[in-house]
Each structure stands twice: as C-alpha cells, then as structure tokens.
Amino acid sequence: MLKKFLIASAVGLLLAACQQQPQMASPPPTQVRQLYVVYFNTGQSDILPDGQATIAQASATFKQGGTNVLVKGHADRVGDQGMNLRLSMARTAAVKAALMRAGVPESAIRSGSLGEESLPVPTADQVPDRLNRSVHITVIGRPVMSDKDYCAALARKWRSYSRTGAQGPAPQAIAQCDAGNYDAGITVLEQILTDDRVVLPSRYL
Numbered sequence: 359m360l361k362k363f364l365i366a367s368a369v370g371l372l373l374a375a376c377q378q379q380p381q382m383a384s385p386p387p388t389q390v391r392q393l394y395v396v397y398f399n400t401g402q403s404d405i406l407p408d409g410q411a412t413i414a415q416a417s418a419t420f421k422q423g424g425t426n427v428l429v430k431g432h433a434d435r436v437g438d439q440g441m442n443l444r445l446s447m448a449r450t451a452a453v454k455a456a457l458m459r460a461g462v463p464e465s466a467i468r469s470g471s472l473g474e475e476s477l478p479v480p481t482a483d484q485v486p487d488r489l490n491r492s493v494h495i496t497v498i499g500r501p502v503m504s505d506k507d508y509c510a511a512l513a514r515k516w517r518s519y520s521r522t523g524a525q526g527p528a529p530q531a532i533a534q535c536d537a538g539n540y541d542a543g544i545t546v547l548e549q550i551l552t553d554d555r556v557v558l559p560s561r562y563l
Contacts, residue, residue: 428498429467431453
C-alpha cells in the first residue's frame with residue numbers, strides 16, 4: 359500500500375513539473391531614437407542660429423526621457439581628407455559643447471567624427487553638399503507619459519496616502535492640473551510627495 363502511495367506521489371510531482379510553464383523574461387524597455395541635424399557653412403565649424411535652435415530642440419527631447427545622445431560630425435568632400443576630418447572634429451566639439459550648455463550632461467553624450475567618410479549623401483570628390491556639412495544628433499531614450507497623465511498619476515499617489523480634505527496646496531495643485539496648468543500642478547505635487555518621503559511615480563511608459 360505504501361509502495362503504491364509513493365509511486366502515485368512521484369507521478370503527481372512529475373506531471374506538475376511538466377505542466378509548469380517557463381517564466382518569460384520581461385521585455386526590455388522600448389527605446390526611442392530621434393534625429394536632429396545641425397548644418398554648417400563651407401569650411402566653418404561655427405554654429406549658425408538655426409543650428410542653435412536645433413540643439414535646443416535636441417536638448418529638450420533629452421530632458422523628456424533621454425538616456426544618451428549620439429553626436430557624429432561630417433564634412434563634405436571639398437578639400438583634402440585630413441582637413442575634412444579635422445573640420446568634422448571641430449564641428450562635433452562645437453555641438454557637444456552647445457548641448458552641455460543647454461543642459462545635457464557630458465556623461466550622456468557619445469561623440470565621434472567621420473570627416474568625409476560614411477557621408478549622409480555620397481558624392482564625388484570636391485563636390486560641395488550642405489547635407490554633408492553637418493553634425494547628426496541622435497537622442498536615445500524611453501517614452502514618457504504626457505504631462506496630463508503624469509499629473510493624474512501624482513494626484514492618485516497623493517490620494518492613496520493622504521486623508522486631507524479638499525483644501526490645501528495639494529488639492530489646489532490637482533485643480534491646476536484639471537485646468538490644464540500642468541507645470542504648476544506637477545511642481546507642487548512633486549514637492550509635496552518628496553517632502554512626505556513618498557516615492558514619485560515613474561514617468562516612463
């Protein structure tokens with residue numbers, strides 16, 4: 359009788375093991391890549407006004423959930439190869455410095471210079487092309503929720519622990535969010551939660 363019980367138990371354990379599904383690893387966070395291009399005059403590495411605006415846009419994108427910024431300098435095929443490599447290096451350095459001034463930390467920037475190699479638009483030697491007199495900025499990051507959704511997430515977090523009534527800075531901040539004044543509402547709610555040692559909700563999707 360005992361032998362039959364042991365055999366039945368062993369069979370049951372074996373069947374249970376066979377029926378277990380392997381745990382799937384969670385998928386890696388989705389990466390977002392956004393390209394910005396800064397153009398230069400022939401033989402120059404000075405950033406033009408439209409280039410400054412492009413750098414400001416790239417910096418703003420990075421601040422909204424960026425993890426890294428790739429900076430690659432190019433030069434067209436006018437002039438000799440060595441000169442063009444040095445020119446692309448100067449352009450890369452100028453853009454990198456501008457990104458840092460705009461608030462992108464140096465540790466997040468990966469830069470390189472290609473001269474007239476691997477051009478965005480292949481051309482014959484000594485052919486000028488504005489598209490090749492450029493620095494490409496690629497912002498890599500993770501998608502983040504909108505200000506509206508983040509404001510709502512902060513409000514839910516505050517309501518989950520607070521028993522405060524309808525008066526006070528937090529309800530007023532939530533009202534700001536409801537009215538579409540997201541910057542004001544987010545700033546106050548984040549400060550209140552931080553002061554109360556409450557972990558802020560993640561903005562990453």
